[in-house]
Every structure is written in C-alpha cells, then in structure tokens.
Amino acid sequence: MGRFKSKNRKPFVKQIAKKTPTVDHVTGDKIPKSLVFSRGKISGPLKQLQMDLRKLMLPYTALKLKESKRNKLKDFVSLANGMMVTHFLILSKTDSAAYLKVAKMKHGPTLTFKIHKYSLAADIAQSQLRPRCPPDLFKNPPLIVLSGFGTGEEHLKLTTFIFQNIFPAIDINTVKLSSCQRIVLLNYDKETKLIDFRHYSIRLQPVGVSRRIRKFVQNHQVPDLRSLQDVSDFVTKAGYGSESEGDDEAATVNLSSDIGRVNRASMKSAVKLQEIGPRMTLQLVKIEEGLCTGGLLYNESGNVDAKKLENEEENEQESDEEMDTDDEEELEIEDEEEQEIEEED
C-alpha cells in the first residue's frame, strides 16, 4: 500500500535559507534589516500596500513573511532577535484611517504615522504610459532623501535619524553606482505638517546623444533605414521630441565608472526618475519611547507634559496587555481610538 501511495511524494528537503550578511563586507557597517507586518485586521488594499512596502524594503527584509491572527508583537520580537532585524514597519487600521508604525528594535523608539492618502505600486504603474521595472531593480537597497526636515524640531530630528538608518548606509568611497537603482523620498511640508513618501527608480541617460543612436546602442537591433536617403541621415537627423528634457543642467552628472553599455564615465549623464510606488502621505502622530510602548516623546497635539500622567496610565495598561496577550489587539485599537478623541479635543 505504502509503495503505491508514495509515488508522487517528494522526499522532504529542508530548505537552507541563504544567509544574508549582517554586516557589509566592504565597509563593515551593520546592515539594517526590517520586518513589514500588520497588526489587527487590515483591508485588501492595505495588504497590497504592505506587500509594496516589503518590496520597497528589499533586499534586507522578509518578502514572504507569513503572519497569522494569533501572532503577537512578542512573536515578531523574538523572531527579530534571531534574524538580527533592526526595524519594524507595522501597518494597522482603524475606522478613521490606516496607521504606519516605524519602530527600532529592541528598545524603540516608535514613530506612529497616520496614513492620510496612499496609492499602490500597481495604481502608479497603471497611471504610467510605460511603467519601468528592470529585473535587478529590487536587488539593491534604495537611497533615501529626506527633504524639509531641517526645521530644528526634536521630533523631526528623530524622524530623520530613524529613516536614515532604516536603509544601509552608503560609503561613497566604495559604493558602485550601478547598485543605486532606487530612491525613497521623504518630503516634509512645514505648513501642512505632512510627510510625502515617494519611491522612484533611477535611470541614467547619456546627454548629447540623439535618441536614435541611444536606442541603437541599447537595443542591439538593426535600425529601420527605409525612410532615409543616406546612412549619415541616421546619425545627423534629430529625433522627435523629448530631447530637451535631458538638457536640464541640474540633473546631469559625471560618472566615476561606466554603467551599462550606454553610460560611459567619459560622458555626462542625465539622471531621470520614474515613480514606482507606493506613494503615501503621512502625518506624524506620536513618538513612543519604547517598542510600541513607553512614554510619549512627542504627540501631534503638542502638549506632552499635560498628558504625561495619562500616558503613564496608558503604559500600565499596555504592560497589562503584554501579559494578557489575547486582548491585546482590541485594547490597542481602543487605545488608538482614545488617541483620536484626544486629538479632536
């Protein structure tokens, strides 16, 4: 019986996970790693957003992290300890809005952002005429640009610090430019106090070369010369449109080394960005001292001192939650609701 049954069964092979390095081999910096997961029930589009965020955090993140309802924060913490994870990105949702928590392992701090608006990577790809996704786009960590955070406020400093360390640092002496394929932009608007979160892909194009020649070099294809009188026309005749875009002086760089076949170190190259999503508009709601616990360092409504007593009460509550893990979820949501009521006041 057993003989016939096991015909299709494959022998169990324990998958040996490729061990990702915890430190950069060249510079010796510790590589920050992150986990992106959700707490509580989140809706379909938010699940997509979570997936997009995981892709954004690649390569040092768990792309296929499976979570179940019963997973508590504790589980993730223990997992993170084993895997040397340094950052948590936690998505949650209430009836009023979705929230993104960015926490540093192990002892915090935790930034809580309210997601005012978001667009998925798929939405952005849909809105573009030619969405771009080269195969090795997600093989290297993105650069990060923080803009407008230099207002001198403490909480903004902390935010910049956290976000700078969420991706591996770049050593400009050793970095390969070909590995810089993506960029994450965080732009702080002083008036609205909102943070715009964008994710772009970086493309380099040689300047001063006509489109035809560029395509010819890139594509390895025999060009269509039917409409031309002479071969020289192919070189000398200007192409259509979009030539002027690349002429922007501010966006041109000299490369230190060749990138691909087209971009030579000897030539000037134009930097072109194309959005790949996701896109988010965030609002910093609060900063907690610990990992999703602890006293408030910053509250959106401002008066931290007045609420210190309340916070301490909350802390006690939260510590209770940790003990009594079953009710944690609901209490957390309630906490958030309380927070919102406070905000409205």
Next chain:
Amino acid sequence: MAEESVSEATKYFRKRKMEHRKKGGKGKKKQKGAPFSEKRVKIDNKMKKLFEKRARDYNSDNEDDNDGEPSPVTRAKRTAYGKDKPKSYGKEKPTSYGRDKSTSYRKEEEDFDEEWADDGEEDLNEEIEISEDEDGEVQPGITKFIDGCNAFRLAFKKIQKKSASDDILGPVLSAHKKLVAEKLAEEDVERKVKGEAKKEKHLIREKGHEKPANFLDTYEKSLIAVATKGVVKLFNAVNKAQHAQKGLNPSRAKDEKVIKKRRREVFFSELGKAPSQTTVSKAGACNFLEDEGPAWAPLRDNYMLTNPKLKDWDKNPDTTVDDDVRMPADSDSSDDE
C-alpha cells in the same frame, strides 16, 4: 387578451382559407354564394365598409366619444359575441334605452344583419321578442342585446386601454397582484439597504486609497526635482571620492596602500579649496584621515561591533541635520570609523 383573440381569429380564418384553396375554384364559388361562410372566412372590403358604416351610425347615435376608427379586431369580436351570447346579455342587464330607439337601431342594422348567420338573426328576433313581451316595463337584471353589446364594448375598450400601457405583471388576479407587488417592493427595499451597507463597507475599506492621475502635476514634479537633486549630489560626491581610486579594488590588500596614499593626496589638495566644498564631500574627506585600519572591514578591530552612536541617539543629536537634502551616507559614514 385582445391580441390573443386576434391571433386566434386570424388563424381560424387562415385555416378556413387553406381548406378552400384545396378544394379549388369550386370552393371559391361556394364562398361567394353563401353569405354565411363569407362572413366567417374573411373580412373583405365589402365587409369592412359595412362595418365602418355601422360604426359611424353607432357614433352618431350614442354620445360616447370614440376616438379613432374602431379597429378591425373589435369588429370581429363584436360579431362573434353578437352571434354567441345575445340571449344571456339580453336577460341580464337592465335596459336604459327606449324600445322604439332600439327598434330603429335594429332597422338600421338590418342590412348588416342580412349577411349574418340565419340562426343569429333568429336569436336576435327571439331576444327582441322577449323584451317586447315585457312591454316597456323596466326590470332589474334584464338588458336588451344592443345595450349589453354596447356596455360590453365600452368595458372591453377600457380593458384594452389599460392592459396595453402599464401592466408588467401580466394577467393576474388583483389581490394576488397586490401581494406580488408588495413582495417585490419589499425585496427592492432590502436590496437597497444591503447595497448601501456594502457600499459603506467598501468605502471604509478603501479609505485613503487614491488612484494617481495620469499626468504629473506641479507638486509631483517638484518632488521629483528634489529627489533628482539628491541623487545628483550623491553621484557627484561619489564621483569625486572615487576619482582617486580608479582601477583599484578597495577590498584587496594590494591596492590598499595605494588607495590610502591617493586619498590623502586628494584630501590635502582639497583642503586648499575647502570653502567651495559641500558638506557631503567634507564628511567623506574626514573619513579618509580617520581611516587608519585596514580597508577591508573584517580586518578591522571593531568589525561586527554595533555602532555606539545608535544607542544614545537623543543625547547628542546630529550636527548635520539642518541641511536640506541628505544621503544616508553623510552622517553615518562620518560616525562609524
């Protein structure tokens, strides 16, 4: 109902016709000869004219308004009814017309009646005789044939008008119809409520989710410009830093000394024109001098040790925070070595 009867009638006519055709010319002759059969078989022009004339007479007699000429359908109907149920009608409904009027009407119709079936005429006569027997005494529940016919005609017309316009449910008993309508309305309401709930749920789920526009508005463009600025700054810094070590591999021990030497040269040469430099390259340059350990990280003393600065981030906040655009490299790279 009316339509059905029409179709039936036409079918009937057609059947008859077919039969006659089979018989051939003889049959046709027969048809012409017998007024009885002719009446049944088809409505020819002669009949039509006759009917129309009769209808006109009707209109002139009664004050009822008949808009439009009576359709052939009703005509056929009337003949059928007139033939089949004269007795019952005559007995049931009360008379409203005087006897002399009815008789005059009868006289007018005589030319038409001649062409009718013999038995039909007999029936008429009989009926009229009955009414004459009563001699003007108006009895409840008794109608003359003509009045009954007229009433039926009116009723039928009413029904025709109604059923044609707005009856969706088809021919149903009125009580039943109400029930069905109620049920349908209830279902409608339920569906509406359900749909609204669903919509609300969907709205909650999709809260904050926005589809981007197909074009880049000025704000997005400005964001891209900011990001581009950052990238350009980084690339330029990298270019400046790596220009010195072209063709050498920083992780190889052989190249290490050469690189260090070149870097130092670059640093000192740049010290001369220091004010023109950006903060980025400064941070990079500082790196070169402090960099005393081996170039390859695992050979350094503090390899794999965590950055001490990360722990007390709040005690001495970064000095370079206040410049607008930054790379993660700046502050960090100056920190760690």
